[in-house]
Amino acid sequence: MSNWTEIERWDRAYYLHNVQAQADYTFLAVDRADGNFIQLADGSRLLDFQSQLVSDSMGHRHPAAVDAVNQAMTRYGHVFFGMANEYRARAAKLVIEDVLAGEDWPGRFRVFASGTEAVESALAMARLYTGRPVILTQAHSFHGSTMGATWLRGYRNSLNPGDDLSRVVDVPGFPVSGYIPIPPPEPADAAVEGVLPSITATESIIRAVGAENIAAVITEPMFGAGGLMPHDGYYPALRELSRRHGFLWIDDEVLCGFGRLGEWFGYQRHAGIHPDLMVVGKGINGSLLPSGGVVAAKAVAEYFDRARWWSGSTWDGHPLVCASIVGNLEYMLENDVLGQVRVKGERLRAGLAELAERHPCVGRVGGAGLYFAVDLVNANGEPIVPEDRYTGFTGDLGAHPNHLIAAECARHGVFLGGFVPNTVKVAPPFTVNDDEIDQGLSALDAGLSAVDRRYA
Numbered sequence: 538m539s540n541w542t543e544i545e546r547w548d549r550a551y552y553l554h555n556v557q558a559q560a561d562y563t564f565l566a567v568d569r570a571d572g573n574f575i576q577l578a579d580g581s582r583l584l585d586f587q588s589q590l591v592s593d594s595m596g597h598r599h600p601a602a603v604d605a606v607n608q609a610m611t612r613y614g615h616v617f618f619g620m621a622n623e624y625r626a627r628a629a630k631l632v633i634e635d636v637l638a639g640e641d642w643p644g645r646f647r648v649f650a651s652g653t654e655a656v657e658s659a660l661a662m663a664r665l666y667t668g669r670p671v672i673l674t675q676a677h678s679f680h681g682s683t684m685g686a687t688w689l690r691g692y693r694n695s696l697n698p699g700d701d702l703s704r705v706v707d708v709p710g711f712p713v714s715g716y717i718p719i720p721p722p723e724p725a726d727a728a729v730e731g732v733l734p735s736i737t738a739t740e741s742i743i744r745a746v747g748a749e750n751i752a753a754v755i756t757e758p759m760f761g762a763g764g765l766m767p768h769d770g771y772y773p774a775l776r777e778l779s780r781r782h783g784f785l786w787i788d789d790e791v792l793c794g795f796g797r798l799g800e801w802f803g804y805q806r807h808a809g810i811h812p813d814l815m816v817v818g819k820g821i822n823g824s825l826l827p828s829g830g831v832v833a834a835k836a837v838a839e840y841f842d843r844a845r846w847w848s849g850s851t852w853d854g855h856p857l858v859c860a861s862i863v864g865n866l867e868y869m870l871e872n873d874v875l876g877q878v879r880v881k882g883e884r885l886r887a888g889l890a891e892l893a894e895r896h897p898c899v900g901r902v903g904g905a906g907l908y909f910a911v912d913l914v915n916a917n918g919e920p921i922v923p924e925d926r927y928t929g930f931t932g933d934l935g936a937h938p939n940h941l942i943a944a945e946c947a948r949h950g951v952f953l954g955g956f957v958p959n960t961v962k963v964a965p966p967f968t969v970n971d972d973e974i975d976q977g978l979s980a981l982d983a984g985l986s987a988v989d990r991r992y993a
């Protein structure tokens with residue numbers, strides 16, 4: 538039996554917490570997590586209607602991934618990247634040949650220990666491939682929280698042709714600079730037909746920076762932290778810009794990849810486009826173990842094939858992480874989980890539309906598959922917290938509308954909330970059933986009533 542009094546004391550005294558200041562810190566103790574539910578230490582149970590950080594897409598401890606890891610553990614612990622392990626090869630084959638079946642752009646796949654690390658690797662790859670330093674990045678997007686590790690030592694992700702010392706290249710851009718924001722795809726694009734304002738503004742930035750300096754643009758299909766679904770015309774137009782100006786497109790699918798939006802990957806919602814580098818994580822193994830990955834398009838992969846590339850981490854291609862990927866993806870493929878996401882997503886979409894009709898505080902509902910963002914507005918139809926997605930997370934966060942929703946949902950036995958103040962992120966696991974969808978919607982209904990009473 539866990540001694541939660543003692544655990545709370547240790548947690549409060551010694552753990553280096555994030556997001557909440559020590560004075561704000563709430564000790565929300567989880568005793569265990571099973572399927573779609575989280576069991577709290579006080580004995581209550583919460584339906585996880587946000588899949589933690591829109592990450593645990595197959596519920597908690599799905600047997601397909603758990604069994605695969607347990608089986609792998611009878612043979613492997615850790616094996617470093619200089620030696621091959623069975624699961625690494627199987628994971629790569631599954632991603633390139635099976636999940637991406639029918640697509641002829643993907644070349645190679647590498648497994649990392651986090652989405653952040655995979656993003657870092659994609660940025661380095663884009664810079665090495667193009668020989669240019671600048672990365673364009675969307676306002677409101679999120680791609681991880683590390684800075685600088687690769688610049689702290691001698692081997693700066695260098696690319697070595699193998700025969701000529703003078704041709705060894707470091708990742709361009711040292712000392713680090715060169716992250717240039719482009720406008721978010723919404724809300725200016727929402728009401729527009731024809732050329733989108735965000736694309737026009739992005740092209741002006743490209744001209745000002747000089748396309749010859751730009752390695753890549755990195756984007757999110759539907760924003761995770763920002764909870765923003767771009768206009769349908771946005772990605773085709775951005776891809777066209779990247780082609781015309783000759784820089785790469787890095788598609789960060791860490792949050793949306795592997796089914797969240799009702800397609801294997803968010804870019805597949807748009808006909809005729811694909812990225813040059815695709816970053817994945819979270820849903821690849823339902824977040825059972827820390828994971829991330831990069832899929833490189835053939836041309837990019839072939840460029841790296843010709844070099845000795847001094848990159849890597851102790852955990853690259855970790856056998857147990859790869860086993861969890863194999864177990865999870867084989868299950869998803871064999872059980873048509875993508876089809877299930879689409880069907881369940883329609884029930885969720887209809888329920889949210891019905892709530893939007895009844896609650897004046899609901900502004901826009903955007904999303905697809907099993908990921909929807911509900912924007913909350915005041916009686917004038919404006920964001921309740923005026924800074925909206927430009928929030929600095931200052932003042933009384935408890936008064937933020939999404940916190941009111943979270944508190945009310947918790948009272949109804951549902952874990953659901955958001956990140957930016959006016960947006961609720963509805964993202965249940967793909968294993969959710971109809972009754973649970975209805976339970977989540979009814980908790981949200983109560984939460985929206987609380988916001989209506991206070992703000993609308």
Ligand SMILES: Cc1ncc(COP(=O)(O)O)c(C=O)c1O
Nearest residue numbers: 651652653679680681761791792
């Ligand atoms: C789109 C996106 N990219 C990258 C990351 C970072 O991934 P990780 O938390 O696995 O390092 C996240 C995490 O939320 C994300 O949502």
